[in-house]
Amino acid sequence: MRRIVNAVAVGMKRTIPMAVAMAVGFLILIDFFFDESHINALGSFLVSSAVILVAFALLLGLLNVLLVHFKRIGRREEGWPYSIFLVAIALIVLLAGISGPETDVVKWIFDNVQFPLQAATFSLLAFYVATAAYRSFRLRSLESIAFILTVIVVLLGQVPIGKSLSEFLPAAKDWILDVPSTAGVRGIIIGVALGTIATGVRILMGFDRPYSPEASSD
Amino acid sequence: METIATILNNVGIGEQQALMLAILLPFLPLLLILNRRIREGRKPVLRSIPGYEALSNYVGRATESGRSLHISMGTGGIGTEATAETLAGLAVLEHIATQAAVTGLKPIVTVSDPSLLPAAQDVLQSSYAVHGYLGEYDPTCVRFISTDNVAYAAGVADILEHAEVEANVMVGSFGDEFLLMSEVGARRGIGQVGGTTSPLILPFIYSSVDHALIGEEIFAAGAYLLDKTSHIASLAAQDWLRTATIITIVIGILARTLA
Numbered sequence: 049m050r051r052i053v054n055a056v057a058v059g060m061k062r063t064i065p066m067a068v069a070m071a072v073g074f075l076i077l078i079d080f081f082f083d084e085s086h087i088n089a090l091g092s093f094l095v096s097s098a099v100i101l102v103a104f105a106l107l108l109g110l111l112n113v114l115l116v117h118f119k120r121i122g123r124r125e126e127g128w129p130y131s132i133f134l135v136a137i138a139l140i141v142l143l144a145g146i147s148g149p150e151t152d153v154v155k156w157i158f159d160n161v162q163f164p165l166q167a168a169t170f171s172l173l174a175f176y177v178a179t180a181a182y183r184s185f186r187l188r189s190l191e192s193i194a195f196i197l198t199v200i201v202v203l204l205g206q207v208p209i210g211k212s213l214s215e216f217l218p219a220a221k222d223w224i225l226d227v228p229s230t231a232g233v234r235g236i237i238i239g240v241a242l243g244t245i246a247t248g249v250r251i252l253m254g255f256d257r258p259y260s261p262e263a264s265s266d
Numbered sequence: 267m268e269t270i271a272t273i274l275n276n277v278g279i280g281e282q283q284a285l286m287l288a289i290l291l292p293f294l295p296l297l298l299i300l301n302r303r304i305r306e307g308r309k310p311v312l313r314s315i316p317g318y319e320a321l322s323n324y325v326g327r328a329t330e331s332g333r334s335l336h337i338s339m340g341t342g343g344i345g346t347e348a349t350a351e352t353l354a355g356l357a358v359l360e361h362i363a364t365q366a367a368v369t370g371l372k373p374i375v376t377v378s379d380p381s382l383l384p385a386a387q388d389v390l391q392s393s394y395a396v397h398g399y400l401g402e403y404d405p406t407c408v409r410f411i412s413t414d415n416v417a418y419a420a421g422v423a424d425i426l427e428h429a430e431v432e433a434n435v436m437v438g439s440f441g442d443e444f445l446l447m448s449e450v451g452a453r454r455g456i457g458q459v460g461g462t463t464s465p466l467i468l469p470f471i472y473s474s475v476d477h478a479l480i481g482e483e484i485f486a487a488g489a490y491l492l493d494k495t496s497h498i499a500s501l502a503a504q505d506w507l508r509t510a511t512i513i514t515i516v517i518g519i520l521a522r523t524l525a
Contacts (some may be wrong), residue, residue, distance in 0.1 A: 081283045082279065101381075102343070105380035106408075109377075109410035112383055112408070115406055118407050119406055126428060143463050166417070169416045169417075169446065170416050170442075170443075177470075179449060179452075180445060180470065183474070235469070241513075242504045242507055243463075243485030243486075243504060244485075245289060245293060245474070247354070247500075249290070251353075255500075256299070256353070258353060258356060258385060
């Protein structure tokens with residue numbers, strides 16, 4: 049008897065999440081395809097529910113951050129004093145934001161700490177683009193030769209000196225951007241769209257079950 | 267054509283939705299037929315993708331050297347516009363987690379979207395459990411960094427800079443912040459595999475990692491790495507639909523030119 053109960057429990061553990069996921073997926077799909085007020089309302093409700101679930105996941109995220117850094121402090125791993133700093137700041141911002149995200153203290157923290165730090169980190173991107181470009185410009189293969197030639201033509205075609213060197217350069221630049229570049233981008237986009245549809249269909253049909261302990265069927 | 271549009275409008279289906287249906291409806295039976303054919307043993311030959319081949323080498327090197335391996339599934343999450351890319355990243359994680367469970371490798375998995383945290387932990391835990399090493403599973407292997415893309419990139423850059431990392435695998439949805447992470451890896455000589463779908467970010471990936479997965483290649487992870495029948499079938503279905511799309515484009519061009 050216990051064996052039968054266990055088998056049914058295991059079966060339900062596998063089947064119920066799959067049935068719920070498939071039903072919700074199909075409902076959202078029907079909501080996308082048909083303009084029917086009841087289905088639209090149900091679709092909006094399900095999407096809002098997902099947003100609420102993600103908000104709970106944010107709490108899990110905070111717990112994870114605290115766990116990782118307490119562990120680091122406990123083990124005196126490299127850079128552990130920074131972890132003390134991180135945990136302290138996280139708790140200070142949490143306390144400051146308890147009465148709402150629009151308080152003066154939270155605004156001050158965002159305006160004077162968060163945004164300047166973001167801007168400073170992002171400004172590094174300009175230098176990283178330069179080093180990445182330098183690495184790509186090294187002649188390694190036929191592909192990199194084509195890459196360099198294209199870059200030279202597009203760069204010279206973009207600046208006034210290019211036009212004074214030759215009328216051909218701006219025209220070549222326009223052709224490269226309008227024809228091969230656009231064709232390549234569109235090819236990638238079509239492929240990505242098909243890949244996205246394939247992923248969605250696999251989940252809708254229950255082939256993929258990222259929400260289940262048995263990740264998916266073979 | 268106008269008659270069809272009128273009929274569709276009457277049942278509440280717009281032009282965009284009709285186009286989507288035209289792609290989706292043939293996909294469903296095609297996937298089922300191909301899935302059955304592959305189950306019967308008629309498996310298509312998959313072309314080689316260097317990025318996926320390199321992954322196994324990196325896992326082997328990390329295990330031998332006793333160092334770790336960093337995995338990022340992008341700055342998107344489950345339930346967002348980037349769900350498909352994120353799931354592709356999860357497939358890569360599943361492959362690495364399986365190898366990690368067997369070899370004792372301790373991967374460092376970072377997430378930016380909190381919805382991905384339980385999913386990534388579940389993938390790792392399941393892999394350890396399947397191979398009978400559940401006791402070895404450490405939930406702090408998966409680290410939530412920040413929902414902010416720049417803060418996430420800074421956190422990952424710190425891991426790549428200071429942790430003993432042999433390889434860096436970043437497959438999912440990324441923005442400009444990709445370069446902030448991959449350049450640190452490149453500077454430190456860490457082996458890197460990167461992949462995303464955005465054409466704007468692909469030049470960053472091409473120029474900063476050793477093996478780039480371009481566009482839809484990331485969706486092939488389940489077929490290449492996990493050898494799942496449904497993933498191979500959907501890959502074959504994608505090929506059929508791509509061919510149909512190309513034929514439609516050529517017919518469209520000819521019709522427009524001749525008219």
